[in-house]
Structures are given as C-alpha cells and as structure tokens.
Amino acid sequence: MSTETWFQGHLKELCEDECLELLATKTVGRVAYSGPDGPEVVPLNFVLQDGTVLIRTSAYGTLGRRLQLGVAAFQVDEIDEFTQSGWSVLLRGSVEPVMDDALPAEDARPVVWPEGERSFHLRLTPRTITGRRLLPA
Amino acid sequence: MSTETWFQGHLKELCEDECLELLATKTVGRVAYSGPDGPEVVPLNFVLQDGTVLIRTSAYGTLGRRLQLGVAAFQVDEIDEFTQSGWSVLLRGSVEPVMDDALPAEDARPVVWPEGERSFHLRLTPRTITGRRLLPA
Numbered sequence: 106m107s108t109e110t111w112f113q114g115h116l117k118e119l120c121e122d123e124c125l126e127l128l129a130t131k132t133v134g135r136v137a138y139s140g141p142d143g144p145e146v147v148p149l150n151f152v153l154q155d156g157t158v159l160i161r162t163s164a165y166g167t168l169g170r171r172l173q174l175g176v177a178a179f180q181v182d183e184i185d186e187f188t189q190s191g192w193s194v195l196l197r198g199s200v201e202p203v204m205d206d207a208l209p210a211e212d213a214r215p216v217v218w219p220e221g222e223r224s225f226h227l228r229l230t231p232r233t234i235t236g237r238r239l240l241p242a
Numbered sequence: 243m244s245t246e247t248w249f250q251g252h253l254k255e256l257c258e259d260e261c262l263e264l265l266a267t268k269t270v271g272r273v274a275y276s277g278p279d280g281p282e283v284v285p286l287n288f289v290l291q292d293g294t295v296l297i298r299t300s301a302y303g304t305l306g307r308r309l310q311l312g313v314a315a316f317q318v319d320e321i322d323e324f325t326q327s328g329w330s331v332l333l334r335g336s337v338e339p340v341m342d343d344a345l346p347a348e349d350a351r352p353v354v355w356p357e358g359e360r361s362f363h364l365r366l367t368p369r370t371i372t373g374r375r376l377l378p379a
Contacts, residue, residue, distance in 0.1 A: 184285065
C-alpha cells in the first residue's frame with residue numbers, strides 16, 4: 106500500500122491500480138448515462154475483465170437501448186456510516202455491445218441477481234479511472 | 243408496508259413515499275451530473291428537507307461549478323451481497339444554490355465528513371422520484 110502520509114478526515118486520490126483493486130472486490134456497481142431528461146444511475150452486477158467492465162442487461166429494456174454505443178460512467182464505492190469513511194471509484198468511458206465470441210467463458214460472465222432474460226452483454230472500456238478514499242475523522 | 247405479492251429475485255417498483263422513506267435512512271448519496279466528457283458520479287453527504295436534497299460543497303471546486311443551475315440526479319441504494327438483494331432510489335431534477343436565508347437551522351444542515359471549507363449549499367429539487375427493490379432470490 107501507499108506510504109504517503111494520510112490525514113484523518115482528508116480525501117486522498119487513489120491511483121489507477123488501487124482503483125482497479127477496489128473495483129475487483131465488488132459485484133455490484135452503478136452505471137450512469139445521459140437519458141433524455143438528464144443523468145440516470147442504475148445499480149448493476151458486473152465483472153471486471155482485462156481492465157474493462159462487463160455488464161449484462163436486456164437488449165429490449167431502456168438501459169440496453171440507451172447504453173449502446175454511448176458514453177457512460179461506472180461507479181463503485183464502500184461507505185462506512187459508523188466511522189464516516191469510505192472510498193469511491195469512477196470509470197468513465199464508452200460502452201459497446203459484446204459479441205458472443207468476445208465473451209469470456211460462461212463462469213467468468215456477470216451473474217445477474219434479478220430474474221429474467223438478460224442475455225445482452227455490454228462492455229465499458231474506461232478512458233479514465235479515478236478514485237478517492239476518505240479516512241475516518 | 244405493501245400487501246402486494248412479492249416474487250423472489252424479482253424487481254419491484256417503489257412508490258414515491260417508499261422512495262423518500264428509504265432516502266431518509268441514509269446520510270450519503272451519489273450525485274450524477276453531465277461533465278464535459280460524459281456523466282460523473284460523486285458520493286456526498288446530504289439531508290432530506292421537505293422532499294428536496296440538500297448538499298454542501300465548495301463553491302470553487304469542480305462539483306460546485308458544474309452543479310450550479312443544472313440538471314442532475316441523486317441516487318441512494320442499499321446492496322446486500324450475501325442475500326443478493328437490495329434497493330435503489332433515484333431522484334432526477336434540477337440543482338440550484340441555496341441562499342443563506344433559505345437554509346434550515348444549523349443542526350438540520352448536511353454534516354460533511356471530509357474536512358475543509360464546504361460552505362456552499364445546493365438543493366436538488368426532484369422532478370421524478372423512482373426506485374426499485376430486489377428481493378433475495
């Protein structure tokens with residue numbers, strides 16, 4: 106881990122490697138995209154694959170239609186209300202559909218919690234990866 | 243609570259009252275806004291005041307500048323990785339600065355976890371309030 110001095114209650118920028126390590130600890134993140142009336146944010150299951158975020162949705166739902174070939178952001182965080190601390194990681198980039206032959210093996214694909222057909226895979230390839238950690242005050 | 247039939251692993255739409263009740267249980271949410279390179283998402287402390295979301299930031303930071311008089315969304319959720327369930331609430335609307343005389347009493351204002359000057363209050367007034375709950379599978 107970092108050897109920098111940390112200050113309680115202070116925000117510390119995380120490097121890309123730290124961001125990706127933290128991202129890999131989660132199975133749910135939030136995708137943000139521009140809807141017709143401004144930004145929308147939806148939690149989704151995901152897996153990290155070679156530095157990209159792989160998600161699964163329905164091709165016919167709002168999310169599938171809006172996310173195709175667009176710019177989007179993917180956010181994960183961990184917030185501890187008791188110690189008033191936490192971290193947040195944000196990936197910003199473009200989203201595109203993933204063809205079947207570009208998918209990882211069955212057991213490395215996102216496991217989706219809600220029931221229902223969600224066979225449409227999308228990949229967010231980050232252009233920027235940023236994050237911050239807040240130490241307990 | 244609702245008397246509707248719930249289906250395990252199914253998503254259930256929440257009504258506005260349920261959304262506001264869930265929102266009130268949290269002290270941290272995520273504001274999403276359109277940056278120059280697409281959507282951005284940042285966790286923030288907040289308080290709910292008369293159905294609006296009150297946040298505090300620095301007037302000189304990126305967030306304060308970008309959020310002024312813009313459309314934005316505010317999202318809160320609770321995710322249980324063990325039972326693979328949770329809920330998410332999304333408020334979409336416009337953000338505007340709050341003048342001092344429109345602020346609630348000192349002890350009803352957002353308590354901000356990070357240190358540093360954050361004396362600039364902004365209010366998101368929701369145009370839509372939507373939410374979903376996912377029952378354990």
